[in-house]
Amino acid sequence: MNNLNLKQAKEALKNKKISSYELTKLCLETIEKTDKKLNAFVTVTNELALKSAKNADNSIKNGVELPLLGIPIAIKDNFSAKNVRTTASSKVLDDYISPFDSTVVKKLKDAGAVILGKTNMDAWAHGSSTETSDYGPTRNPWNTNYLPGGSSGGSAASVAANQCIAAIGSETAGSIRQPASWCGVVGLKPTYGRVSRYGVVAMGSSLDSPGPITKTVEDSAQILNVLAGVDEMDATTSPLPVRNYTHELNKSIQGLKIGISDEYFIKGIDKEVEEKVKQAIKKLELLGAKIEKIKLFDPKYAIDVYTIIQRSEVSSNLARYDGIRFGNDRSSFAEEAKRRIMFGTYALSSGYYDQYYNKAQQVRTLIIEDFNKAFKKVDVIIAPTSPSLALPVGATKGESMFGELADVLVEPSSIAGLAGINIPVGFAKNDLPVGMQIIGPQFSESLVLNVANQYEINTQDEKWRNLTPSL
């Protein structure tokens, strides 16, 4: 039953086919069974989860209706949850118990969700592999010799392995979409400012976007319904009204204009990735979409812009970790964090600001303008999420810019703060999943979800859909 997606689980709970307690227990047992191999969780909150499942069952009995009532959900470990250990997978926060809830966690609780625990990630979200976690790498459920991607690797692996019904991740540039791609699940990166960052351990403050990682597109829409909205604790959240993101899922994409850019099928891209993504685009064309070639700003510059902005913000955001008020002192930072802090500090230091930080912010303007121009011609842009399939464990060793290089295809849209989603489009010959991203303008979540859902429901019969990881 833990194989259920969110929609199915809700129905099963409603029809009393299963109780939240049973469903939660099943998830916890699966975690118990599989997590020695996967290492998707940093902290499992068994008792808390069972207790809130019981409460949920009571509420269900009393006829309470809440969007996520009784649904077991896994949370990335950079989301503060009151009275729960919150480490961001760094030993600096090894014993830190947050005295407050992040807005996302608060909204999930208010919606009735049962929180299973905190998932593994690249320490401080610095990476695209979950290999830089101070608690050891998470393994890809499809092949445990491979990495799940990152930084939300624990959440993506957990969803793929049916340890939970759905999970929450966060993306600075790629950290939702890329692990979702490598693990064969759906990952939605909302527009920057659509979901509150309050209580999320800050990485790149002008980029961080929390979002769902789920088994289906509709599940992502349902969770976004809960998470989206202005927050009086985050001044960068948008006051634009929240749509009902499930409403437009089934709209026809007849006449929809999809932009394809050669710049995103970069040199060195995995041939099978290219092939599967192009097939998926064909499928959308068959569904009535119009494919248009567009020219986009070369994403290679986004690597530079992202590296500079993100590491500069990281150097400042990690300054609060001095071991005085909480956590361990600065000697507990592992190598990747130190490397990023060092570069960011250097880039902001006297005499270099214009050369690095300001230059990057100027190119950021050009990237935004480039997307604006593109979205005058097309409705969405489609591209591979990652230029490669999941890489083997150990791939990051000795790579001082692994994270930034692996995310080349998701960085431009993150820098511009756009909405994007990864959906699985099949498997490569080595049985590793392939993901495709759909990018839309700011606050186009409804559209992006609509296109993703149209692909998903129209490929339900494809054989690869029946594959499940064997653990």
Added chain:
Amino acid sequence: MEEFNTKLMKYSPVIGLEVHVELKTNSKMFCSCSADYFGQKPNTHTCPVCLGLPGALPFPNKKAIEWCIMIGMSLNCEIPLFSKFDRKNYFYPDLSKGYQISQYDKPFCINGHITLSSGKKIGVTRVHMEEDTGKLIHENINGKGVSLIDFNRSGVPLVEIVTEPDFETAEDVKEYLQKLQQIVRYLQVSNADMEKGNMRLEPNISLKKPGEKGLPKYKVEVKNINSFSFVGKAIEFELKRQAEILDKGKLPVQETRGFVEKSSSTVSQRVKEEASDYRYFPEPDIPPIRWTKEKINELKKQIPELPNEKAKRLSEEFKIRLTDAIIATDDISLANSFEETLKLGQKHNLDSQKLANFIINRKINLLEELPAKIVENFIKANVNTDLSDNELNKIIEQVIKDNTKAVEDYKKGKETVIMFLVGQVMRQFKQKIDANKVKASLLAKLK
């Protein structure tokens, strides 16, 4: 001292000032914790934001920003229509986030001035908004030196007012500070109490050699000054110290020095091994601020009449001496009661100047006594106040001359005679006058 003065003659002092004023908003600058931290138990006014816990985000206080603008306007500043916050990065245990949210290249207010009584204008370079740090207390516990940190003050709104290096004397600095304090209190945006640390100042001081063009090649910043009277002492000490160094043909070191109360001197504060590098960059967590002309005008309207204008108006309206009006407008609440009292006096056809004298000379507590009561007392005592010491003394002298017998008796020890003499004096006046006052004056004369 004379030697010092002649030495100083050679050089001209160049002094600038940075003043921090803590605002008395209800809540802190970037979170909803109460900003009223003084005297509270340590670490009881904190939250994830001002403690700098992982994931917490700042949310700016509208009132604090408006008050900052109003301070700037009162200092004749321009208010640029676009402004933003920046992060100032440095490490110190009392700085919870490892950076202070401040303003770098787009402060709220620029290019203002304060005019001193001499007519000299002191340029105000900028007025910007930032947040306070926590408080460090140094203690010895079981023989070990430790520092204790209280974050109640962390995040309390601070307005920083920076002047041009326009001051040449400690007196001008003092007058500027008094004026600034008065303005801030008139605006009712801060208690500006130096002892409580609501107002903190850091002068930067240097000396210019005769004929030297531009600013001196060094400047010395002085910290730890927590009363107006110490500013003068600190500046005079510094000027003398620097003059002596320059006399030897050397250049004073550019550094930060601390004022030491006991010795009225300044001492070098450890020169840091590395120059500070604050790595300012735009605060990504706070959207920028853009004003409209309408909004600026609206804020301007909220500025109450300031002490200079008020004194001038009271002097003109009530025909009282400007010097008296200035004394009476020193403090805003006193000034308001003063004005009310004079208004009431006018209704009773009283002489405003005399009523003003009555209030000022008798040091009437305008905060406690109601205007009506003051006017009543004035009418009652009016005669007394009319009685100048000069007039009284003249009559006393006359009475002493006319009653030599009684005076002699008194001097021989017949003390009761004094009341006879008092009666003689009082008889010279048509109105009732204060017998006690007459007696006291008589006794003084007979001594």
Added chain:
Amino acid sequence: MKINVPHVAKLANLTLSDQELKKFESQLQETVDYVEELNEVDTKGVESTSQVTGLENVLREDIAKPSLSQEEALSNAKDTYNGFFKVDAILEDE
């Protein structure tokens, strides 16, 4: 130009071993060289973007709300004393 790694480490408040200093020196240089690529992009007269939301004037009313209790505030600290956070004596300016 050579990067002064010990100076950067000091600004960043990081204590690095000799080995780390050496490693970061080459890695920092590597990253600096990499991002030099941006110089290919002409940014003359281009405004810089530090926020993508376009939001302005997002301010809060001046209303005080309850704080954490002292116990909660201190709950994660390694060292406290009488309601204060405690650290080794900070070299006082003499």
